[in-house]
Amino acid sequence: MSASPIYPTRDVDFARAWLDVDLGAVRHNAQRLRARAGVPLVAMVKANSYGVGAVAVCRALGVPFDDQAEEPDAPWGVGIASLDEAEQLRDSGCTGRVLCLQPLLANELPRALALAVRPALHRADEILAWGALGERETPAPYHLSIDTGMARAGVRWDSVAPLRDALMVHPPEGVFTHFHSADESLASRNVQERRFAEALAVLADVLPPECLRHSDNSGGIVSRGTAGSPGALARPGIALYAGLFADELGLEPVAHLRARIIDLRDVHAGETVSYGATWEAPGPRRIATIAVGYADGYRRHLSNAGVVLINGTRCPVVGRVTMDMVMVDVSAVSCTLGDVATLLGRDGRDTLTVEMVAGLAGVSPYELLVGLTLRVPAVYHASLRSTNPSSP
Secondary structure (H helix, E strand, C coil), X not given: CCCCCCCCCCCCCCCCEEEEEEHHHXXXXXXXXXXXXXXXXXXXXXXXXXXXXXXXXXXXXXXCECCECCCCCCCXXXXXXXXXXXXXXXXXXXXXXXXXXXXXCHHHHHHHHHCCEEEEECCHHHHHHHHHCCCCCCCCCCEEEEECCCCCCCEEHHHCHHHHHHHHHCCCCEEECCCCCCCCCHHHHHHHHHHHHHHHHHCCCCCCCCCEEECCCHHHHHHCCCCCCCCCEECCCHHHHCCCCHHHHCXXXXXXXXXXXXXXXXXXXXXXECHHHCEECCCCEEEEEECCCHHHCCCHHHCCCCEEEECCEEEEECCCCCCCCEEEECCCCCCCXXXXXXXXXXXXXXXXXXXXXXXXXXXXXXXXHHCCCCCCCEEEECCCCCCCCCCX
């Protein structure tokens, strides 16, 4: 593993814990998703790219920056959920298209315009207000949000007619909906698609022919098989980071959580480990203490349930995960102080996937990913496929 990140980052304390981020895997995953969808992508980089670093991910994907030209296979744009996220990208020099999928309040629209953000709008007064902002002949682009069953944001599919006048004055660049369970139920996806089509039919004569239609999130892309996504764009999020659908799509792990062994001890039969004495040694055991805990995003629910890779061997978490430390049974592996444990990601030929670790913790892969950089620093690498995690 290279000790030097390929993008600037904070100083890394390799004596404790860190998150290795494989940007080559991000690129690989984007290429797989683009090929599967058959249309350009809106790469979702909200929540700091699901915890792994939005600026680094955008650069890796070839999004244009002040000092970086747009690459031919770059996504059409990137998706965020707040203007603070957009500001972080703009302050870093990002000049690519930024689409905010979360509704903005009316008083946020001037800031969105100043940041060159494409907002998601669905109220007539806000569409007119957006079109009136600034001093330009052509109003700034926005995307019309249509709710087809998520009941979270957007105009209801059966209530779009009152928007016609506003859309005639200020037509959108794009129009979209969001699936709630496309990968779990094709029937639900089909219902939402039918509703989306009904709404588009009502607005057919006021939407410009070039209006960009999009609906597929990661689950939607997977649900299509090899048929490809309808419309003009697809919006993968969790799949970019191999949090879900890794096996189905041949995705590579992006996030690799590492920490050092900082203590080793022998315990005897009947002795207990960690708070609450929830684990009792069934016989003589060798116990390693690892410098990572739930303050670093390694969930407390992994107590007596998680597994850790040490020198390529799976070792069980024993006792409760504490704020700063985790104890594991290393009786089956040779290890010493300072050795690296992989709590998520690849070590040698074995991989602890996001979906697997999240399943052991009883949380969603989304929750697991976004909490990984609570305290640990991220280190960015061009590729981790042929590296050794124990020698940073």
